[in-house]
Amino acid sequence: MKFEKIFIFLITLILLLTLTGCTGGVYRQPDQQYLVSGIAFKRDKSRIIAFAETVVVNTESTEQGVSRHIFSASGNTAEESLLNLSGKISKPLLFDHCGLIAVDKDLSSEQFSQVIDYCKKNEQINLAAYMISSENTDILFDCEPVSTLTVSYDLLGVIDRVEFLNGIKFHNRYYEVCANKLRESRCFFLPFVLVNKGEYILSGGDVYIDNKMVDSLELTEGALYCLLTDNFSDGKFEDFEISDSKTRFECDLREDTLFITLNIKADLEKGDYAYLSDKIERTLENLRGNTDIFGFKDRISRKYRNLWNTVKDNYNFYYTNAKIEVKYEF
Amino acid sequence: MSGLTTDYSGIKLSVNLDESVDIIKNIFNKDCVLRIRRIKLPDGITECAVIYLDGMVNNEILNDSVIRPLLTRHEDILTGDIADNISEKILFVNDSKKTDNVADILRAVLYGDTLLLISGTTFALTLNTKGWRTRGISEPEDERILQGPREGFDEAALFNVAMIRRKLLTPDFCSEMLRVGRRTETVVFICYLESLADEKTVSELKKRIQKIDIDGILDTNYIAEHIRDNKHSLLKTTGTTERPDIVAARLLEGRIAVVVDGTPVVLTLPYLFSENFQSDEDYYINFFIASIGRILRYICFFAAVSVPGIFVALTTFHKQLLPTSFALSVAQLRGGVPLSSFVECILLILVFEILKETGLRMPQSLGHALSIVGGLVVGQAAVEARIVSAPMLIAVALSGISGLMIPRLKGIVFYLRIGLVFACAFFGLYGFIALSSLFVIRVFTLKSFGIDYTASLKNPDFQHLKDTFFRAPWPSMKTRPNFNKNYIRSRGDGDEI
Numbered sequence: 001m002k003f004e005k006i007f008i009f010l011i012t013l014i015l016l017l018t019l020t021g022c023t024g025g026v027y028r029q030p031d032q033q034y035l036v037s038g039i040a041f042k043r044d045k046s047r048i049i050a051f052a053e054t055v056v057v058n059t060e061s062t063e064q065g066v067s068r069h070i071f072s073a074s075g076n077t078a079e080e081s082l083l084n085l086s087g088k089i090s091k092p093l094l095f096d097h098c099g100l101i102a103v104d105k106d107l108s109s110e111q112f113s114q115v116i117d118y119c120k121k122n123e124q125i126n127l128a129a130y131m132i133s134s135e136n137t138d139i140l141f142d143c144e145p146v147s148t149l150t151v152s153y154d155l156l157g158v159i160d161r162v163e164f165l166n167g168i169k170f171h172n173r174y175y176e177v178c179a180n181k182l183r184e185s186r187c188f189f190l191p192f193v194l195v196n197k198g199e200y201i202l203s204g205g206d207v208y209i210d211n212k213m214v215d216s217l218e219l220t221e222g223a224l225y226c227l228l229t230d231n232f233s234d235g236k237f238e239d240f241e242i243s244d245s246k247t248r249f250e251c252d253l254r255e256d257t258l259f260i261t262l263n264i265k266a267d268l269e270k271g272d273y274a275y276l277s278d279k280i281e282r283t284l285e286n287l288r289g290n291t292d293i294f295g296f297k298d299r300i301s302r303k304y305r306n307l308w309n310t311v312k313d314n315y316n317f318y319y320t321n322a323k324i325e326v327k328y329e330f
Numbered sequence: 331m332s333g334l335t336t337d338y339s340g341i342k343l344s345v346n347l348d349e350s351v352d353i354i355k356n357i358f359n360k361d362c363v364l365r366i367r368r369i370k371l372p373d374g375i376t377e378c379a380v381i382y383l384d385g386m387v388n389n390e391i392l393n394d395s396v397i398r399p400l401l402t403r404h405e406d407i408l409t410g411d412i413a414d415n416i417s418e419k420i421l422f423v424n425d426s427k428k429t430d431n432v433a434d435i436l437r438a439v440l441y442g443d444t445l446l447l448i449s450g451t452t453f454a455l456t457l458n459t460k461g462w463r464t465r466g467i468s469e470p471e472d473e474r475i476l477q478g479p480r481e482g483f484d485e486a487a488l489f490n491v492a493m494i495r496r497k498l499l500t501p502d503f504c505s506e507m508l509r510v511g512r513r514t515e516t517v518v519f520i521c522y523l524e525s526l527a528d529e530k531t532v533s534e535l536k537k538r539i540q541k542i543d544i545d546g547i548l549d550t551n552y553i554a555e556h557i558r559d560n561k562h563s564l565l566k567t568t569g570t571t572e573r574p575d576i577v578a579a580r581l582l583e584g585r586i587a588v589v590v591d592g593t594p595v596v597l598t599l600p601y602l603f604s605e606n607f608q609s610d611e612d613y614y615i616n617f618f619i620a621s622i623g624r625i626l627r628y629i630c631f632f633a634a635v636s637v638p639g640i641f642v643a644l645t646t647f648h649k650q651l652l653p654t655s656f657a658l659s660v661a662q663l664r665g666g667v668p669l670s671s672f673v674e675c676i677l678l679i680l681v682f683e684i685l686k687e688t689g690l691r692m693p694q695s696l697g698h699a700l701s702i703v704g705g706l707v708v709g710q711a712a713v714e715a716r717i718v719s720a721p722m723l724i725a726v727a728l729s730g731i732s733g734l735m736i737p738r739l740k741g742i743v744f745y746l747r748i749g750l751v752f753a754c755a756f757f758g759l760y761g762f763i764a765l766s767s768l769f770v771i772r773v774f775t776l777k778s779f780g781i782d783y784t785a786s787l788k789n790p791d792f793q794h795l796k797d798t799f800f801r802a803p804w805p806s807m808k809t810r811p812n813f814n815k816n817y818i819r820s821r822g823d824g825d826e827i
């Protein structure tokens with residue numbers, strides 16, 4: 001019996017120790033906070049302006065229900081701007097239900113890093129929040145939401161829908177971006193939202209490398225980019241229904257030249273295969289520049305450790321002169 | 331320590347009838363229901379006094395089996411022991427005892443026997459003429475079932491024991507009588523099946539009952555609180571029932587029953603935690619349906635204790651765990667409520683308990699009206715007046731209704747519910763886990779008469795689980811619970827006595 005008591009006590013102790021992370025919360029009534037549905041950051045030279053789209057509950061009248069408000073403030077850093085923003089309003093901000101983090105495509109690498117670090121440090125942003133890139137983050141929340149209460153929640157649905165229809169897999173979850181940053185992977189693909197005459201359009205995706213936006217792709221181009229980077233899920237590209245796609249990455253170093261082979265395997269229901277392969281190769285040529293937009297660097301460093309040790313000091317040279325071949329199994 | 335309040339060991343009956351009658355009269359000198367009927371026997375020499383308490387005896391038996399034979403039967407009673415002769419040759423009563431112990435005499439008279447004092451001897455006869463009025467057999471209000479036996483105990487312990495015996499037609503059935511209470515001298519029967527009950531437990535129980543030093547025992551709970559292993563535990567470690575079929579079923583599992591005179595509630599022990607989730611009806615209806623009910627009771631126990639606490643924790647500490655639309659809805663519906671979630675929750679739990687208790691104590695017709703006024707009118711009005719919020723009202727109501735599914739745990743449910751609300755309001759879900767763990771530890775370390783309170787959960791024997799979380803079909807429940815390692819575990823062939 002004594003043993004049983006000790007055993008149960010130890011189990012409880014271990015359980016409680018593992019749950020110590022749950023103790024950090026603050027007792028606060030749900031109606032005494034502004035629920036943030038989305039935040040956006042705009043570059044203002046060396047400063048950052050933070051925008052918060054909030055859902056405000058009218059505590060005086062249940063008939064008036066909830067409404068949407070946008071607050072903004074600027075600061076030298078992302079943290080400072082949000083702190084200033086909090087200081088301007090009557091109730092604390094509740095980030096637990098923040099669904100969207102919009103970043104200005106012009107944010108510097110350092111500023112982008114600040115945004116990610118701030119969210120991570122405070123552990124208050126929902127890890128599953130979507131990140132988007134936009135050149136109009138200052139007016140993004142001024143648009144009128146269509147199907148939900150806020151623009152942010154509306155955009156979540158739009159992104160999901162675009163991904164489903166086009167087969168694109170963005171790396172736009174906050175935890176994905178955060179994890180990539182932690183493991184020093186440099187490449188993310190964020191949805192790009194354009195605001196025009198009070199309406200928002202998901203027009204494509206922005207490729208970020210080293211926390212800096214390097215290229216902006218249209219949706220069709222983005223779909224092919226995803227196909228080349230093994231990020232395409234079942235979907236439609238022009239007239240092609242593409243399913244079960246898999247892109248195998250192979251790399252070899254011969255005579256100081258990198259030979260990269262991309263084996264694209266997919267099931268196509270109909271269409272002209274030659275046309276599709278031609279499109280893929282053109283996209284490859286168009287996008288390939290001096291910047292490793294396809295994230296080959298990450299793949300080599302993970303999959304070919306020895307080869308990576310050889311090329312890492314002069315990777316840009318090797319990448320620029322690399323021979324890239326695409327093979328198809330449709 | 332039981333016994334009459336006065337020591338009667340120094341008092342002896344006299345050969346002179348008048349003196350003996352005076353002794354009894356003096357003892358009951360302020361009791362107006364004491365009746366004394368003097369009779370001169372047909373031999374013309376012997377005189378008797380029939381002494382009884384009015385209302386405690388069956389007048390028909392007294393008249394026909396005691397007084398009439400004494401007045402009419404001509405037998406030679408003067409040769410040999412006169413008391414024995416009267417008992418053997420004249421009286422028609424089924425049970426008579428010869429005694430000269432005044433304490434025994436008083437106990438018998440107080441328990442409805444008739445005392446026969448006889449001139450010329452210091453011995454008296456106590457005659458079984460018990461016949462007080464009883465409520466009769468009716469279905470227990472708190473243990474109503476849709477299918478199965480409908481009889482329930484009444485307040486007469488003797489009849490209650492007979493009702494149990496009627497279910498167990500075996501000489502293996504034992505009933506031992508004890509008297510407890512300095513002033514009430516309450517009759518207590520310990521019933522068990524000799525081949526199934528653990529001897530040590532029986533003797534331990536007797537020892538604990540005999541140790542009870544109290545002036546009166548008016549209900550089984552007086553005994554239950556004295557004999558339980560953990561006197562301050564909120565969890566019941568002795569079972570109670572008003573149904574003879576349930577007592578019989580428990581005796582067949584090797585348990586022991588304690589029947590107390592003056593109450594229809596019978597104690598059974600050992601009592602396991604899983605019994606709190608068993609319904610009397612479970613064994614009389616299809617096992618599929620019974621199992622659904624049992625699983626629901628476990629779910630309801632969890633809901634009853636945890637819903638308000640979890641709700642407070644989620645809405646104040648862990649809002650990220652709520653779906654956004656629900657979080658917004660909660661925030662919106664809380665709009666204007668002046669109380670914090672914690673105070674609001676505690677207040678609503680107390681109001682619910684008040685309504686529940688009032689409903690129980692009120693006449694049934696008023697009880698229904700109270701439910702409508704309390705549940706609908708006050709609830710609706712409180713929400714509209716923004717004294718409480720609708721989601722919290724729903725959470726507390728759900729918890730309260732779930733608690734009604736497990737009436738045997740009502741005490742612990744209330745305390746645990748309140749405790750969890752406190753823990754969640756101060757520490758969030760961390761407090762919930764901590765307090766729940768303490769409760770689980772407590773449950774797993776409790777004992778009921780030396781048997782682990784969670785014996786049915788701890789033992790890896792699958793047979794045990796067949797009557798725990800669900801009720802297996804009768805043909806597959808082949809063994810009894812393992813309370814006593816020496817007894818016959820098989821319910822089948824091995825159980826022949």
